[in-house]
Structures are given as C-alpha cells and as structure tokens.
Amino acid sequence: GAGVSQSPSNKVTEKGKDVELRCDPISGHTALYWYRQSLGQGLEFLIYFQGNSAPDKSGLPSDRFSAERTGGSVSTLTIQRTQQEDSAVYLCASSSGARGTEQFFGPGTRLTVL
C-alpha cells in the first residue's frame, strides 16, 4: 500500500476484555514497530520486528501485551484483560530495515478502556 495502515481507527472496550490491533506496513519494509502514545507523554516503544529475527519485546509493559507478525508483513498487537491505564493511541511504524532508517507511521488506533 501507499503507507502504513492500522485498524480499527478507534476501539472502545470494557475493562477486562481482550483487544486486537492490526498494522499493515508499507510493502517491502522489513522492520515494524509498535508504540504507545499516552496523553501528555512521548511515544513509548513497545516492540520491534525485523525480518525473521526474534522480536525485541523489551518495551512491552506487562505480560498482558503480546504481538506477532505473520509472514513478515501484517502485525497484530494483542492486549489481554484490558485495564483503564491501557487507554492510549497505539501507533505502528515500518522502515526499510536498516537500523536508523526513517520510520513511517500509521494513523494509530485510539483505544479507550471503560
């Protein structure tokens, strides 16, 4: 596609429910990143995928958070047993792969946990 796409654009859920957020990176980009943007905070790194290498999960805030990337393209971020503090905008980015190359961001998914 022309850019990084994410779905849904907005998600409202009840506390305790599981949610799945989807990211479609730019075609041909081997690197994919997930970030969380909370109100008044800078983007917080969550997880990084690069090709077939093991992902860097060091930014995931708890074991309720997980992500996978199937076939080296589409990625899904899953949050289990959501809490109110999980409310934020979740941004996905992709890059051509070489470390330090520019990251292109999707529009984000705004998650609201009631």
Add this chain to the structure above:
Amino acid sequence: KNQVEQSPQSLIILEGKNCTLQCNYTVSPFSNLRWYKQDTGRGPVSLTIMTFSENTKSNGRYTATLDADTKQSSLHITASQLSDSASYICVVSPASGTYKYIFGTGTRLKVLA
C-alpha cells in the same frame, strides 16, 4: 526526567507569524535528531533529520537548527499557515544504527486566522 524535553508545551499564533519551538536533550551518545509533525488523528511525519555534524536543515518553511555542544535544537516555522496547526515532536536517536528513538512530548501549535 525526560531525556528529550520540549518547550513550550503549547503555543498559539496568528496566521502569517513566525514561531520557534525548542528541544533540549541529554541523550549521549547522539547519532541524529529528527523533527516530526503530527496532525490530529494522524501518525507523525518526518520534517527534518540532522546528524551531530549538521547545524541547520530546511524543509520549505520549516528550518531546524542543532547545537550539539549545548544539546539544543530548534524548529523555526516561517509565515505560518492554518495547516501548520499540529504537534511537533523532537526525536533523538541515541547511537548510530539504533531503532530505539527517544521521543519528546511535543509542542502543540495552534495557528489562528
């Protein structure tokens, strides 16, 4: 304490006026510094990128400056337009080849007609 701090937190200016946004960082070692523009409901879009050896970089009406000695950067917007209303985020890459950028909290700019 954030390693990348931006000021002001928010700013309101009239269309046609100039403004300057500030970014101070403590990240070391330092590889490059980017300024991103984030429109409401959209993802950040890169405006400029500077390595530690560059002092200034322009992109249309946007001019970024960098002083690696004082660890300060600024983004100057000339002849502002309504479409400049957005958040501007300063992002530092701490070392060559790293993907773990460090993001500032942004300056929210509002341009009024």
